[in-house]
Amino acid sequence: MIEIVEPGRCIACDRCVEVCPTRVFDRGADGIPVIARQDSCQTCFQCEAYCPTDALFVAPLVTAVAADSHFRDVTELEGSGLLGGYRRELGWGRGRTLGARTAIGPEYPD
Amino acid sequence: MTSNDPEPTLNTDVLVIGGGPAGTWAAIKAAQAGADVVLADKGYTGTSGATASVGTGIWYVDDVPELREAAMASREALGGHLADRDWMARVLDETHARMDELARIQRYPFPVDSDGRQLRGDLQGPEYMRRQRTRVQRLGVRVLDHTPALELLTDTDGVVSGARALDRTTGETVRVQAGAVVLAAGGCAFRSKTLGCDVNTGDGALLAVEAGARLSGMEFSNAYAIAPKGTSLTKTAYYSWATFYRADGSVLDGAGSTRGRSVIAKTLLTEPVYARFDRAAPHEQRAMRKGQPNTFLVFDRLGINPFTDLFEVTLLAEGTVRGTGGVRIADHDCSTDVPGLYAAGDTATRELICGGFTGGGSHNAAWAVSSGSWAGRGAAGFAARRGRPGRALRAAGTAGLRPTGPVTIGHREAVDAVQREILPYDRNYLRHADRLEPALRSLHRTWSAVREGLGADGEELFRAREAAAMVAHGRWMYHAALRRTESRGMHKRTDHPALDPAQHHRLLTGGLDEIWSRPETPRRQLLANGGRAA
Numbered sequence: 001m002i003e004i005v006e007p008g009r010c011i012a013c014d015r016c017v018e019v020c021p022t023r024v025f026d027r028g029a030d031g032i033p034v035i036a037r038q039d040s041c042q043t044c045f046q047c048e049a050y051c052p053t054d055a056l057f058v059a060p061l062v063t064a065v066a067a068d069s070h071f072r073d074v075t076e077l078e079g080s081g082l083l084g085g086y087r088r089e090l091g092w093g094r095g096r097t098l099g100a101r102t103a104i105g106p107e108y109p110d
Numbered sequence: 111m112t113s114n115d116p117e118p119t120l121n122t123d124v125l126v127i128g129g130g131p132a133g134t135w136a137a138i139k140a141a142q143a144g145a146d147v148v149l150a151d152k153g154y155t156g157t158s159g160a161t162a163s164v165g166t167g168i169w170y171v172d173d174v175p176e177l178r179e180a181a182m183a184s185r186e187a188l189g190g191h192l193a194d195r196d197w198m199a200r201v202l203d204e205t206h207a208r209m210d211e212l213a214r215i216q217r218y219p220f221p222v223d224s225d226g227r228q229l230r231g232d233l234q235g236p237e238y239m240r241r242q243r244t245r246v247q248r249l250g251v252r253v254l255d256h257t258p259a260l261e262l263l264t265d266t267d268g269v270v271s272g273a274r275a276l277d278r279t280t281g282e283t284v285r286v287q288a289g290a291v292v293l294a295a296g297g298c299a300f301r302s303k304t305l306g307c308d309v310n311t312g313d314g315a316l317l318a319v320e321a322g323a324r325l326s327g328m329e330f331s332n333a334y335a336i337a338p339k340g341t342s343l344t345k346t347a348y349y350s351w352a353t354f355y356r357a358d359g360s361v362l363d364g365a366g367s368t369r370g371r372s373v374i375a376k377t378l379l380t381e382p383v384y385a386r387f388d389r390a391a392p393h394e395q396r397a398m399r400k401g402q403p404n405t406f407l408v409f410d411r412l413g414i415n416p417f418t419d420l421f422e423v424t425l426l427a428e429g430t431v432r433g434t435g436g437v438r439i440a441d442h443d444c445s446t447d448v449p450g451l452y453a454a455g456d457t458a459t460r461e462l463i464c465g466g467f468t469g470g471g472s473h474n475a476a477w478a479v480s481s482g483s484w485a486g487r488g489a490a491g492f493a494a495r496r497g498r499p500g501r502a503l504r505a506a507g508t509a510g511l512r513p514t515g516p517v518t519i520g521h522r523e524a525v526d527a528v529q530r531e532i533l534p535y536d537r538n539y540l541r542h543a544d545r546l547e548p549a550l551r552s553l554h555r556t557w558s559a560v561r562e563g564l565g566a567d568g569e570e571l572f573r574a575r576e577a578a579a580m581v582a583h584g585r586w587m588y589h590a591a592l593r594r595t596e597s598r599g600m601h602k603r604t605d606h607p608a609l610d611p612a613q614h615h616r617l618l619t620g621g622l623d624e625i626w627s628r629p630e631t632p633r634r635q636l637l638a639n640g641g642r643a644a
Contacts, residue, residue, distance in 0.1 A: 018154060019156065020154070021152070021153025021157050021158040021162075021308075022308055022309065023256060040308075042307070042308035043305075043341070044305060045163065045404060046163060060343070060407070060408040060411040060412050062303045062341060063340065085411075089403035089404075089406075089407065090236055090237065099234065099400075100218070100221070100237040101220075101221055102221055102400055103165065103221055103232060103234055103401055103402075104221045104223075104232075104400055104401065105397050105398060105400065105401020107394075108347070108350055109350055109351065
């Protein structure tokens, strides 16, 4: 579930508001998106994929985490490399190679 | 909106409902055929639905006769011999052509092998769907995001003529009048949290049946996907390398990703089940990471190394998303039983190419591409012949929109009631009349309550419709499941474990307040038609 919109990284581009298939975000009064309907989040990670500044973090669980969870700690997530991890794997963002170009999975066993 | 305001109205040749693979290919082909096209998605075309959030294999087979023959033959028995060779061949042809187009025009970055040849058997969802959106927009299609369709419009002859939809950004309704409509709204996963599918609430089937369409294969609706417990990660392919365990660390005998999934379901009724991808060699582990980055996104965030750590798993219902039932296809252009209405992707039955079984991805992905393209062209042709509809249009919506009494039930309550009957493994997966019959009676009671007393205003309107669609879907599924008193394809009856040669036919289902199911054709006709029974 979406847990973090980091105001220090957000450039108020509205991409997450637009692309979220379940309309989880509203534009806040200051332009920073707010998580208005967290219970509508389907944990699909699309908002993260489209965020150009890695300002969002989706925890891997389908239920909300506790306020003191490390999934809400931006500093820790930056340090561990988890923040922005999906975008990096997709190769989305300037200077990256598209992940699809090298997405060759294993041969399946019978 | 007050009742005095005229509803904002768009006029177009073709309205496509749903912006996943099937809907975007439909919009592309309709626009290329010269039609003016409106594409409306409940979420956002490019991120919405079962494909956008995942990587998917696609049933792409090189144009070599022996390979094509093997590909078609391999799935006939699995599907209970309900598929049709002519449709399989058409889908292989169309998928081949469309993947070529995807590479050339959308410039999809397929990986290449050591000989520089593109590998076209897999698609990365986010990359595929963002390119589909761009292509649709370049062709001049009007894209409406966050605009769930609420109900179809029909003319005085019953010809489908557009839809009413809700603009979630304003909370107001909009009317789209069209010469033809393509339904590509996905299947129904009952909000089980299977990846990306909360938007797949079976709206397409409800819209279609309200306009007079029939459904086919609704008994093939009991797919369950493996996921690490508490997550939405229903990526099951890599469980081919998994061993399954009990809590005490002993191996769960007979459990497996494909043939042994029912063992997992049975065990989960009484105790937890764990998995580990411990049969993957190091080079396979590296390839798995490349092949499906989002799988490892979840494991990495959970701090789990799936190759060395045991992790608890669950099964999430995927209903008709990974099932094969849906709106009956009447002809090669993906027209339905209702004039002006076309169906594609998971909204349509996939029995034509996979009978009663599909593993998701692969065949469903190829079907979405192919049926979407055919439906788009078909709808464009129909609209060109017909012209724009007249003014006297009837709104076809029923439950959730037009309660017959005072409002007494909310959409959440209705969804809870459906989930109680559909999600449990012992009802929908391990099917038995003793459990299906009471579940169906309960769903009928919920439908009566919804029909009479579910209503909503403003933005909540589409939630009421989603709830109604799920109740209807559950009833069609269980009605058909009770009618098919045998085990065939994915439909396994624990009280009828054998395949019954007398039931070698597709099953049609329909109706709203009164539901019916009956065989499509006598057995000998299907055989004469190339059914190739065992």
